[in-house]
Every structure is written in structure tokens, then in C-alpha cells.
Amino acid sequence: MKGGEILGWLDKLRRKPKVKTEYADMLNGFTPIFSQFGDDIYASDVVQQALNCIVSEMKKLTPQHVRTSNCDVTPVSGSIQNVLQNPNEIMTTSEFIEKIVWQLYFNYNAFIIPTYYVWTDDKGNEQRRYTGLYPIQPTQVDFIQDAANLLYVKFTFANNFETTLAYSDVIHIRYKYSVNEYMGGNEQGQPDNAALLKTLDLNYQLLHNLSKAMKSSCAINGVVKFKSMIDGGKTEAALKELEQKLQNSESGFLPLDITSEFTPIDRQVQMVDEATLKFIDEKILRHFGVPLCILTGDYTKEQYEAFYQKTLEPIIIAMSQAFTRALFTPREKAFGNKIEFYPKELIFMSVDQTLEMVNLLAPTGSIYENEKRVAFGLRPLPELEGVRMQSLNWVNVDYAKQYQTGTTAKTDDEEEPNDEEKPNDDEEPDDEGGDNDDGT
Numbered sequence: 469m470k471g472g473e474i475l476g477w478l479d480k481l482r483r484k485p486k487v488k489t490e491y492a493d494m495l496n497g498f499t500p501i502f503s504q505f506g507d508d509i510y511a512s513d514v515v516q517q518a519l520n521c522i523v524s525e526m527k528k529l530t531p532q533h534v535r536t537s538n539c540d541v542t543p544v545s546g547s548i549q550n551v552l553q554n555p556n557e558i559m560t561t562s563e564f565i566e567k568i569v570w571q572l573y574f575n576y577n578a579f580i581i582p583t584y585y586v587w588t589d590d591k592g593n594e595q596r597r598y599t600g601l602y603p604i605q606p607t608q609v610d611f612i613q614d615a616a617n618l619l620y621v622k623f624t625f626a627n628n629f630e631t632t633l634a635y636s637d638v639i640h641i642r643y644k645y646s647v648n649e650y651m652g653g654n655e656q657g658q659p660d661n662a663a664l665l666k667t668l669d670l671n672y673q674l675l676h677n678l679s680k681a682m683k684s685s686c687a688i689n690g691v692v693k694f695k696s697m698i699d700g701g702k703t704e705a706a707l708k709e710l711e712q713k714l715q716n717s718e719s720g721f722l723p724l725d726i727t728s729e730f731t732p733i734d735r736q737v738q739m740v741d742e743a744t745l746k747f748i749d750e751k752i753l754r755h756f757g758v759p760l761c762i763l764t765g766d767y768t769k770e771q772y773e774a775f776y777q778k779t780l781e782p783i784i785i786a787m788s789q790a791f792t793r794a795l796f797t798p799r800e801k802a803f804g805n806k807i808e809f810y811p812k813e814l815i816f817m818s819v820d821q822t823l824e825m826v827n828l829l830a831p832t833g834s835i836y837e838n839e840k841r842v843a844f845g846l847r848p849l850p851e852l853e854g855v856r857m858q859s860l861n862w863v864n865v866d867y868a869k870q871y872q873t874g875t876t877a878k879t880d881d882e883e884e885p886n887d888e889e890k891p892n893d894d895e896e897p898d899d900e901g902g903d904n905d906d907g908t
Contacts, residue, residue: 521763534806548807606624833857835856837856
């Protein structure tokens with residue numbers, strides 16, 4: 469799909485308020501207009517390497533539409549899951565995640581526009597069938613409020629294209645969401661890189677000055693001392709003669725007569741010690757929560773798990789909640805519909821730990837036979853598709869008493885619920901999330 473066609477989709481999604489509007493109120497008195505620009509901290513190779521570590525791990529996530537009931541989590545198929553697996557015509561799922569994570573760190577805000585068809589079912593509920601997810605890069609973002617206090621967001625792009633959408637229809641992920649009411653970053657909705665820029669400047673100055681010291685061709689290599697007194701005119705002539713000798717010397721030896729003496733100056737370029745450079749690098753890496761061991765790839769399971777929990781997991785939770793907020797209605801969310809971003813399979817496990825997990829799950833029938841093979845790097849087999857094995861030494865807790873005693877009579881504690889206790893069939897979801905109001 470071409471850029472113009474994507475913008476065409478956005479134009480179809482316009483939800484301009486039909487009544488008089490004004491800029492949304494902010495508690496600090498600022499007008500909520502934000503330009504998506506910031507200082508270029510990404511010229512630093514250390515910054516690029518740190519962020520690439522984060523983005524590379526986030527690309528491994530698997531987005532899934534699920535429904536939770538009590539503690540049970542069930543995957544749901546439908547239009548929402550389809551667009552999670554095929555976001556749009558030019559991106560795979562991993563590229564889509566990569567794009568939004570880079571934008572999140574570039575601007576401290578990432579915006580995704582869902583495209584969908586709308587209709588009303590026989591119960592009068594609005595239904596949506598999602599067709600795509602498009603990460604956008606606006607140059608300006610305006611938050612607008614109408615007379616009914618509904619919040620809209622107006623996007624302006626580099627080619628001056630503008631579109632206004634209901635904020636509830638926009639997937640908005642914020643990073644370092646603190647002092648600004650609508651945007652991540654500082655009070656102006658911008659990345660707050662002041663502290664990082666000082667460290668980057670220090671790192672640049674160390675490396676730049678070191679390079680200059682090593683490449684310097686203007687340094688004094690020695691002193692020529694004349695053994696007799698010479699006047700000003702002869703001094704100038706002697707200097708020119710010495711300069712000529714230096715230019716003509718291809719062997720590195722300087723020819724002098726008995727009237728002059730050359731004393732060399734020992735030039736030793738003082739290198740920046742390794743500890744200082746390591747400190748600066750780690751100071752930059754700490755800003756992004758990336759340990760040096762993660763950057764070099766020489767990490768233990770415990771170190772990676774700490775990196776995941778400290779740096780990756782908060783972003784994963786923010787993405788999950790932002791997608792859930794925009795893609796489901798309140799009623800659909802009440803039925804337990806949500807978007808989860810699952811990490812790479814067996815992300816923290818060694819071979820021994822994988823074997824232990826398989827041995828734990830296999831007897832309960834909680835894992836498919838092909839999942840066992842994939843866990844150890846073996847290819848799945850067609851004849852094992854959909855096959856789960858369960859040990860007969862286990863029984864459902866609801867039937868344990870019948871299994872042990874052979875009786876089917878119910879005790880007082882097992883009485884059937886009365887009509888008031890039974891769930892209302894009219895409130896059960898109809899179909900899958902996104903296609904029906906309940907999102908099931």
C-alpha cells in the first residue's frame with residue numbers, strides 16, 4: 469500500500485466533532501499542542517546499540533487476543549487476532565512491533581491507527597471488523613475537546629495532511645509518562661534527554677580529544693639549540709634552513725652542523741584508561757536499562773531475566789493495556805477480552821529447565837506433543853498435530869469423590885445453584901472480540 473493510500477484510510481477514520489470544539493483543558497494551563505521533535509541522541513553508537521538490544525528482544529513478542537474467566541485464559545480467533553498477525557500490507561508482526569518500539573523511544577509516544585468496518589447487529593450493538601493497524605509519525609499532535617467533553621486528537625503530518633480522530637479509537641503508548649497530562653516525556657510532550665546529552669557530550673569529548681592527540685601533526689617534536697649568539701636576521705634564516713631540512717628529510721634523520729644541537733621531546737599520548745571509558749559507556753546504558761552483558765551477549769539466565777523484568781516487561785504491559793483500551797468496548801472488556809504480548813517461548817529456560825517444565829506439564833495434558841518437540845528444537849510432526857497425552861493418575865477435582873467412591877449423589881454443599889445464582893444467558897457473549905460487541 470502506498471503512503472497516499474494509507475493516509476486515505478486515515479481520512480476515512482476521521483471522527484470530527486460536529487459541534488464547537490476547543491483545545492482540551494490541562495491542569496498546568498498549557499495548550500495541548502505537541503510537536504514530535506527532539507535532540508538527536510541517536511547519533512551516538514552506544515545509544516543505538518542499547519536501543520537495538522531492546523527492540524530486538526521486543527520483536528520476539530507474540531500478540532494474542534485472549535479472554536480471561538477467573539484464572540482461565542483462552543485464545544480468541546477473529547478479526548482482531550488477524551490484524552495482530554498481519555497488521556497491514558507492508559509490515560509483518562515483528563516489523564510492526566519494531567516500528568512502534570523505535571517510535572516510542574524516539575518520541576516517548578507511539579501512535580497506532582486501527583482501521584475497521586462498522587455495523588449494528590440485531591441487538592442494536594455497534595460491531596467492528598478490524599482490517600489493519602498502522603503506526604503513524606505525526607509532526608504535530610493536538611488534543612481537542614468538544615462540548616460533550618469527548619476527547620479528540622488531531623494529527624498533522626510532514627506533507628501537511630491532517631486528520632482528526634476520537635482519542636478512544638487511537639492506540640497511544642506513552643513512555644516516561646509523568647508531568648504532561650496527555651503525552652509521555654517532559655511538560656511539552658518531548659523526550660527529556662538533557663541529562664543523557666551531558667553524558668553523551670562527555671563521551672564524545674573524551675574520544676574526540678583522544679583522536680586529536682593521536683593524529684596531531686603540529687606537536688613539537690624537539691628543540692634545536694644554537695651554540696652561538698645570532699642576531700634577529702640570522703635567526704630567521706636559521707629557522708628557514710631548519711624547516712627546509714625537516715621538509716627534505718625522508719629518512720627521519722635531521723642533518724645538523726656543529727653549531728647547533730637537537731634535543732628530542734619524548735611524546736607520550738596519554739590514553740583514557742579503560743575504567744573511565746567503561747564507566748561512561750555503562751552510564752549511557754543505565755539510562756536505557758541495558759546492562760553491558762546484554763549488549764555484548766555474554767549474559768547468564770539470571771542477568772537476562774533481570775533485564776526482562778526491569779526494562780522490557782514495563783513496556784510490554786504498557787503496550788498490552790494501550791491495545792486493549794483502544795480495540796475493545798467497555799462491555800467487551802467486562803467479558804475479559806484483552807490483548808497480551810507473550811514473550812518468546814521458554815525465554816528464560818536452559819535445556820534442563822525445559823525438560824523439568826515438560827515433565828511437569830505433560831502428565832496433566834497441558835502441553836501438546838508437538839510443543840514438546842519444538843521446546844527442544846525439533847520440528848513438529850504432522851501425525852502429532854493436535855495430540856495431547858495425559859496421565860490416568862490424575863482426575864478433575866470436581867469428579868474426584870465420584871471417582872473414589874463410585875457414587876453420584878450430591879451433598880448439601882454440591883446443590884444446584886438457584887435461578888438467581890445462575891449466570892444470565894442473555895449476558896453471554898455472542899461471538900468473537902471485535903466482530904461483536906462482547907468481543908468473544
